[in-house]
Amino acid sequence: EAQVTQNPRxxxxxxxxxLTVTCSQxxxxxxxxxxxxxxxxxxxxxxxxxxxxxxxKGDVPEGYKVSRKEKRNFPLILESPSPNQTSLYFCASSLxxxxxxxEQYFGPGTRLTVT
Amino acid sequence: xxxTTQPISMDSYEGQEVNITCSHNNIATNDYxxxxxxxxxxxxxxxxxxxxxxxxNEVASLFIPADRKSSTLxxxxxxxxxxxxxxxxxAPSPYGGSQGNLIFGKGTKLSVKP
Numbered sequence: 001e002a003q004v005t006q007n008p009r010x011x012x013x014x015x016x017x018x019l020t021v022t023c024s025q026x027x028x029x030x031x032x033x034x035x036x037x038x039x040x041x042x043x044x045x046x047x048x049x050x051x052x053x054x055x056x057k058g059d060v061p062e063g064y065k066v067s068r069k070e071k072r073n074f075p076l077i078l079e080s081p082s083p084n085q086t087s088l089y090f091c092a093s094s095l096x097x098x099x100x101x102x103e104q105y106f107g108p109g110t111r112l113t114v115t
Numbered sequence: 116x117x118x119t120t121q122p123i124s125m126d127s128y129e130g131q132e133v134n135i136t137c138s139h140n141n142i143a144t145n146d147y148x149x150x151x152x153x154x155x156x157x158x159x160x161x162x163x164x165x166x167x168x169x170x171x172n173e174v175a176s177l178f179i180p181a182d183r184k185s186s187t188l189x190x191x192x193x194x195x196x197x198x199x200x201x202x203x204x205x206a207p208s209p210y211g212g213s214q215g216n217l218i219f220g221k222g223t224k225l226s227v228k229p
Binding site for chain 1: 147149151156157158159160161164202204206216217218219220221222
């Protein structure tokens with residue numbers, strides 16, 4: 001089944017404790033992206049990756065890191081989480097260059113709480 | 116990137132046709148218009164995409180006037196299960212179809228009543 005998976009689905013952590021949210025897709029997509037969603041603010045893009053080893057900042061990259069060492073994986077890293085990073089996070093993927101479609105496939109989401 | 120403006124919310128009744136309009140006054144020549152649907156606590160789901168005139172698929176139609184400064188998502192005969200947030204997304208598609216930074220905005224919350 002074609003899908004985007006994220007782990008963990010729920011996470012409660014404390015300020016300053018490094019964490020990683022994993023994202024994996026099995027569709028051989030080139031484009032991958034991370035979003036956060038907060039009440040009243042809609043979906044905001046954190047980082048995106050056009051292909052392996054190619055990443056770029058979205059609208060709200062502060063406090064986040066990403067890496068794209070393999071095509072299928074795009075982990076989101078919070079080196080020193082703070083309470084304002086409490087949010088619902090989504091990973092997404094799409095065909096990317098040559099696909100000529102903005103059809104993104106979203107993961108199930110990760111609800112992160114930083115206390 | 117073109118900024119989009121949508122109504123914050125809309126109400127409808129089952130069986131009615133719903134039209135949600137998105138304004139994108141500064142759309143660029145190579146921008147495409149895409150609509151997504153999102154249910155609570157789920158990731159958005161692609162509905163439809165278009166460049167100009169009219170596009171129709173099994174779930175919706177997308178109407179884009181000649182000046183492309185707005186677009187209208189049309190949902191025929193909505194049901195309770197169409198209650199969701201709908202996002203209009205405008206993004207460039209230069210040669211090669213690269214995507215880059217995508218801006219979703221705040222969306223339109225559609226409530227369908229029995």
